[in-house]
Amino acid sequence: MxxxxxxxxxxxxxxxxxxxxxxxxxxxxxxxxxxxxxxxxxxxxxxxxxxITVPKLLGTLHYQHDVKLLKEILGPYNQFVIKPVKGSGGKGILVIVEHDHNLYFKPSGDAIQLVDIERHVSNILSGLHSLGGKPDSVMIESLIQLxxxxxxxxxxxxxxxxxxxxxxxxxxxxxxxxxxxxxxxxxxxxxxxxxxxxxxxxxxxxxxxxxxxxxxxxxxxxxxxxxxxxxxxxxxxxxxxxxxxxxxxxxxxxxxxxxxxxxxxxxxxxxxxxxxxxxxxxxxxxxxxxxxxxxxxxxxxxxxxxxxxxxxxxxxxxxxxxxxxxxxxxxx
Amino acid sequence: MHTNLRFYLLVILIMGLGVGLILYKHFILGFPLLPDDKTPVWTIEAKIDFSARGGPVVVSFALPPETPDIAIIKEDFASPDYGFSELASPSGRRAQWSKRAVKGAQTTYYRLSLYETDQITSSIAADLPSEPEKPEFDEVLNTAAITLLDQVRNRSANTEIFTRELITALNSKVPSQNQSLLLSERSSDDYKTHLIINLLAMEGISARIVRGLYLEDGRRRQSLTNFVEVYIGGQWLLFNQNSGIHGKPENFLIWQRGDESLLDVVGGKNSQISFSIIKNLQSTRNLVVRDSMSKQAGIIDFSIYSLPIEQQNAFKMILLLPIGALIVVIMRLLIGLRTSGTFMPILIALALIQTTLLTGIVIFLTVVGTGLLIRSYLSRLNLLFVARISAVIIVVIVIMASISIISNKLGLDQALTVTFFPMIILSWTIERMSVLWEEDGPREVLIQGGGSLLTAVIAYLFMSNRTIEYLSFNFPELMLVNLAFILLLGQYTGYRLSELYRFHSLERRNVSGKP
CATH class of the missing domain: 3.30.470.20 (ATP-grasp fold, B domain)
Structure with a gap:
C-alpha cells in the first residue's frame, strides 16, 4: 500500500x-x-x-557595499558559517571548515574562492533565501565543533x-x-x-x-x-x-x-x-x-x-x- | 461554539445568496443554464399591396398585441416615402402609413421578429366582454338557428361543451338541412366565424373573433386564420372554428382580437395582405440579455452586460480566475501538491487557454528549459539579484521572440501564440527553479515544476470548458458559491492526499509504538 x-x-x-x-x-x-x-x-x-548559549557571532553584513568588508571580517577565522538572517529551512547556509591561502573548503571538500563567498553573500543580501524575497542581512557565526x-x-x-x-x-x-x-x-x-x-x-x-x-x-x-x-x-x-x-x-x-x-x-x-x-x-x-x-x-x-x-x-x-x-x- | 456557528451561517448566507441569484436568473429572467440552449426566433413579414387612386392615401394596419408570452425583438416598417406612425387604440396597436398624393401599385412592409417566452399570459381584468348583440336573421335562417341551438343544447352540459358541440355540428361532414341553410360550403371563413359568434349571441354567450398566424418555417403568402374566443366563467377561451378544439395551438401567433378590420386602405383599392414566415435559431442567452436590458431588470441593468463589449471580454477572462483559484486551493489543501509560486499555475492556465493545451505545454517547457540553461550561466557571472532577474526577463523575451520567428519560418502558426505567456511570471519561475536546483537538487525542481504544470493543466481543463466559461460569465453569482466553498476548505483540518503517502510507513505501527 x-x-x-x-x-x-x-x-x-x-x-x-x-x-x-x-x-x-x-x-x-x-x-x-x-x-x-x-x-x-x-x-x-x-x-x-x-x-542561553548561542554560537558566537563573528560579524554581520547589511548592505551590498559591505560585501567588500568580507575579506577583512573573515580574515582571522579558519572556520565559520554564513547564514541569511531571515532564511528558512536551512536555505542559504554556507559552511566553511578550512581556510588555506585563497581557498575556502566546504565540509564536502569542495574548494571555493573568496569571490564565490562574496557572490553568495550578495545573493543573501538581495533576498534570494529570505521569506518573500525581501532584502536580507547576513550573519557570520563561529563553526560548531562536532x-x-x-x-x-x-x-x-x-x-x-x-x-x-x-x-x-x-x-x-x-x-x-x-x-x-x-x-x-x-x-x-x-x-x-x-x-x-x-x-x-x-x-x-x-x-x-x-x-x-x-x-x-x-x-x-x-x-x-x-x-x-x-x-x-x-x-x-x-x-x-x-x-x-x-x-x-x-x-x-x-x-x-x-x-x-x-x-x-x-x-x-x-x-x-x-x-x-x-x-x-x-x-x-x-x-x-x-x-x-x-x-x-x-x-x-x-x-x-x-x-x-x-x-x-x-x-x-x-x-x-x-x-x-x-x-x-x-x-x- | 458561537464563532463557529457564525462562520457556518456566513457560508450558508453567501452560498444561499449565490444559488438564489442563479435560480432567480434562470427561472424568472429565463437565463439558460447551458450555453447551447437555442430558442426559435420567428421573423414575420406582412406585405401590403394596393393600387392607389391618385389622391391622399392612408393605410391602417393592425399590429399584434404585446403580451408577456411573446417577446418582440425587432419591428420594422418599410414603405417608400410614406409618413408613418404607430397608434394605440383601445382594440390594439395599429400602424398607419400616409401620403398626400400617390397613384399606381403600392407596397408597404411590416417586419416583426419575436420569440415565445415561457411566461403564461394572465388574462387582463379589464378585458371584459360587451353584452352580446342578438343577430337579425331572416325567418328561415332564424328557425334553422333555433333548431340547431336546441339540438346542441340538449347534447351539452355547460357553456364550454356547448361551444364545442356547436362548432362540431356546423363542421359536420354530413350536414343536416339546418346546417346547410346556415352554412354552405362556399361560405368564407369570416362568414363562418361571424355565424358562430351570432349563434352564440343568440344563446347569450359573448364571443369575439381572433385572427392569428400559424408560424411555420419557410412559409410564404400566408393569411391569418380565424379563431373564436368565447367568454366562459370569467375568462376568454380560444376555440378552433373548424374543429371545436379548445386552446391555443402551438406556434400560433395571435395577431388581432375583436372585429376591427385588419387592414384599412383609404384612397386605394384591391388591397391585399400576405404574410411570409422564417424561423431561425438564436442563442437563448443573447435573447434574454437583450430582453432584460430593454426591460431594465435591475440585476441585469447593473451587471457586466451593461459594460462595453471590450470590457465584457476582459471580464470573461477575469471571471474565470476564481475557478482557477478554487482548483489551486483544492490541489494544495486536499491533494497537497507542491507548486512553484501559489498562483503561478493559474496564470499559466490562462496562457494555455490562448495557446491550446499541447502547444502551450511545449512552449512552456521550451522557454523554461532554455531559460534554466542560460540562467545557470548567469549564476556564474556573479550578478546582483535584481540585475539577474532582470537579465532573465530579457532572456525570456529573446527566447519567446526566437520561438516566434523560427516557428513562423517553419510555417508552425501555433507557436506564434507564445506571446500570451506572462513573461515576468516565466522569469520568476525560471529564477526560482534555478535556485531550487542549486539548493535542493533536480528532484525538487521536477516535483515542484511538475506540480505547477499539473495544476495549470487541470485548471486549464476546467477554465476552457465551454459550459464553465458560459456559466462563470453569465452567472457571476457563481463566485459567491465558489467563495463559500473556498471558505469551507479554509477550515479543512483533515489530511492531505500527499500526507497519506508521506505517513504511510506509520501505518505499520503496532500499539506499543515500536515498528
Whole structure:
C-alpha cells in the first residue's frame, strides 16, 4: 500500500499540514511574534539576554557595499558559517571548515574562492533565501565543533536536535543527522536521517531516511540502538525556556551540542514541520492533547521538563497516551 | 461554539445568496443554464399591396398585441416615402402609413421578429366582454338557428361543451338541412366565424373573433386564420372554428382580437395582405440579455452586460480566475501538491487557454528549459539579484521572440501564440527553479515544476470548458458559491492526499509504538 488510511493515521494521532496550520500555528502563534524567530539576529539577542548559549557571532553584513568588508571580517577565522538572517529551512547556509591561502573548503571538500563567498553573500543580501524575497542581512557565526558522541553518526556536517515545544512543554524530539545524500545538510527532505529521541531518556527510538525506517547510518553504518544524547536535561530545559523567550505556543527549537561549549540554541522555528512524527513513529496529537488539558502552565521551565519527561517517555510508559482529541477539532 | 456557528451561517448566507441569484436568473429572467440552449426566433413579414387612386392615401394596419408570452425583438416598417406612425387604440396597436398624393401599385412592409417566452399570459381584468348583440336573421335562417341551438343544447352540459358541440355540428361532414341553410360550403371563413359568434349571441354567450398566424418555417403568402374566443366563467377561451378544439395551438401567433378590420386602405383599392414566415435559431442567452436590458431588470441593468463589449471580454477572462483559484486551493489543501509560486499555475492556465493545451505545454517547457540553461550561466557571472532577474526577463523575451520567428519560418502558426505567456511570471519561475536546483537538487525542481504544470493543466481543463466559461460569465453569482466553498476548505483540518503517502510507513505501527 502506498497510501495510509486516514482513519488509521487519525487513530495514531498524526497531525497533518492543514491541522498544523489551523489548529496549532494560527491558534498558538500570534503573528506579531514571528519576527522574533524569523529574524535570527533577534533570536540570538533574545537568547543571549535569557542567558542561553548561542554560537558566537563573528560579524554581520547589511548592505551590498559591505560585501567588500568580507575579506577583512573573515580574515582571522579558519572556520565559520554564513547564514541569511531571515532564511528558512536551512536555505542559504554556507559552511566553511578550512581556510588555506585563497581557498575556502566546504565540509564536502569542495574548494571555493573568496569571490564565490562574496557572490553568495550578495545573493543573501538581495533576498534570494529570505521569506518573500525581501532584502536580507547576513550573519557570520563561529563553526560548531562536532561532539565526539556523534562521531560515526554524522557525515560532513553537524547533527542538530529539533525539539517541539508546545506551550512551554517539550513534547517531541528528533536528532537530524547529515548524510552524503543530504549534502551535509540536516534537512530530512534532502536526505538527512531523522532519529526520534525519547523525551524521557534522550535515547534513540526509531530512525528514518526519505520516510523509510533505517537501522543504521547509511554512510557510516553505525547502528542507532545505543545512541543516547548527553546533556539531555539541559537540552530540554533550553528548549522549554524558549517559550518564555518568544511567547510562541507551538515552536521548534533547533539545538546543537558543541564539543567545547555544550548545548546551545542555533535557531527557532515558528512553523516546525511534521516529519518529526515519522522519525518518532508517533503522532503529535495525543501529546498536544495532554498539554491542552492542563489548566495552568507551570512558569518554571525545569518543572515543565520534569512533567514532559514523565508524560512523554515511550521508553518508560509504552502504553500511555491514548487521548487523541486535540483542541484543534474544537471551534475557536 | 458561537464563532463557529457564525462562520457556518456566513457560508450558508453567501452560498444561499449565490444559488438564489442563479435560480432567480434562470427561472424568472429565463437565463439558460447551458450555453447551447437555442430558442426559435420567428421573423414575420406582412406585405401590403394596393393600387392607389391618385389622391391622399392612408393605410391602417393592425399590429399584434404585446403580451408577456411573446417577446418582440425587432419591428420594422418599410414603405417608400410614406409618413408613418404607430397608434394605440383601445382594440390594439395599429400602424398607419400616409401620403398626400400617390397613384399606381403600392407596397408597404411590416417586419416583426419575436420569440415565445415561457411566461403564461394572465388574462387582463379589464378585458371584459360587451353584452352580446342578438343577430337579425331572416325567418328561415332564424328557425334553422333555433333548431340547431336546441339540438346542441340538449347534447351539452355547460357553456364550454356547448361551444364545442356547436362548432362540431356546423363542421359536420354530413350536414343536416339546418346546417346547410346556415352554412354552405362556399361560405368564407369570416362568414363562418361571424355565424358562430351570432349563434352564440343568440344563446347569450359573448364571443369575439381572433385572427392569428400559424408560424411555420419557410412559409410564404400566408393569411391569418380565424379563431373564436368565447367568454366562459370569467375568462376568454380560444376555440378552433373548424374543429371545436379548445386552446391555443402551438406556434400560433395571435395577431388581432375583436372585429376591427385588419387592414384599412383609404384612397386605394384591391388591397391585399400576405404574410411570409422564417424561423431561425438564436442563442437563448443573447435573447434574454437583450430582453432584460430593454426591460431594465435591475440585476441585469447593473451587471457586466451593461459594460462595453471590450470590457465584457476582459471580464470573461477575469471571471474565470476564481475557478482557477478554487482548483489551486483544492490541489494544495486536499491533494497537497507542491507548486512553484501559489498562483503561478493559474496564470499559466490562462496562457494555455490562448495557446491550446499541447502547444502551450511545449512552449512552456521550451522557454523554461532554455531559460534554466542560460540562467545557470548567469549564476556564474556573479550578478546582483535584481540585475539577474532582470537579465532573465530579457532572456525570456529573446527566447519567446526566437520561438516566434523560427516557428513562423517553419510555417508552425501555433507557436506564434507564445506571446500570451506572462513573461515576468516565466522569469520568476525560471529564477526560482534555478535556485531550487542549486539548493535542493533536480528532484525538487521536477516535483515542484511538475506540480505547477499539473495544476495549470487541470485548471486549464476546467477554465476552457465551454459550459464553465458560459456559466462563470453569465452567472457571476457563481463566485459567491465558489467563495463559500473556498471558505469551507479554509477550515479543512483533515489530511492531505500527499500526507497519506508521506505517513504511510506509520501505518505499520503496532500499539506499543515500536515498528
Amino acid at each position: 502506498f497510501l495510509a488510511s486516514p482513519k488509521k493515521l487519525r487513530s495514531f494521532g498524526i497531525i497533518g499540514m492543514n491541522q498544523r496550520n489551523f489548529g496549532l500555528i494560527s491558534r498558538y502563534n500570534p503573528r506579531h511574534l514571528y519576527p522574533l524567530v524569523d529574524d535570527k539576529l533577534k533570536t540570538k539577542l533574545l537568547a543571549q539576554q535569557a542567558g 561532539d565526539p558522541v556523534f562521531s560515526g553518526y554524522s557525515y560532513e556536517g553537524i547533527p542538530d536536535i529539533r525539539i517541539i515545544v508546545f506551550r512551554g512543554y517539550p513534547i517531541m524530539a528528533m536528532l537530524r543527522l547529515t548524510t552524503h545524500a543530504s549534502d551535509g545538510k540536516a534537512n530530512l527532505h534532502q536526505g538527512a536521517v531523522g532519529v526520534g529521541i525519547d523525551i524521557g531518556t534522550g535515547g534513540a527510538l526509531h530512525a528514518v531516511q526519505f520516510g523509510e525506517t533505517v537501522l543504521y547510518h547509511p554512510d557510516t553504518r553505525k547502528t542507532f540502538s545505543e545512541l543516547f544524547i548527553p546533556h539531555w536535561d539541559k537540552l530540554l530545559q533550553l528548549a522549554a525556556a524558549c517559550y518564555e523567550m518568544t511567547g510562541l505556543g507551538y515552536l521548534g527549537a533547533d539545538l546543537v551540542l558543541d564539543r567545547d561549549q555544550g548545548p546551545m540554541i542555533i535557531e527557532l522555528n515558528a512553523r516546525p514541520g511534521l516529519s518529526i512524527q515519522v522519525a518518532n513513529y508517533a503522532g503529535l496529537a495525543p501529546r498536544v492533547a495532554v498539554i491542552e488539558t492542563l489548566k495552568t502552565i507551570d512558569p518554571d521551565p525545569q518543572a515543565r521538563v520534569i512533567f514532559s519527561k514523565k508524560q512523554f517517555s515511550t521508553a518508560l510508559n509504552p502504553h500511555a497516551l491514548r487521548l487523541q482529541h486535540t483542541r484543534c477539532d474544537d471551534p475557536r
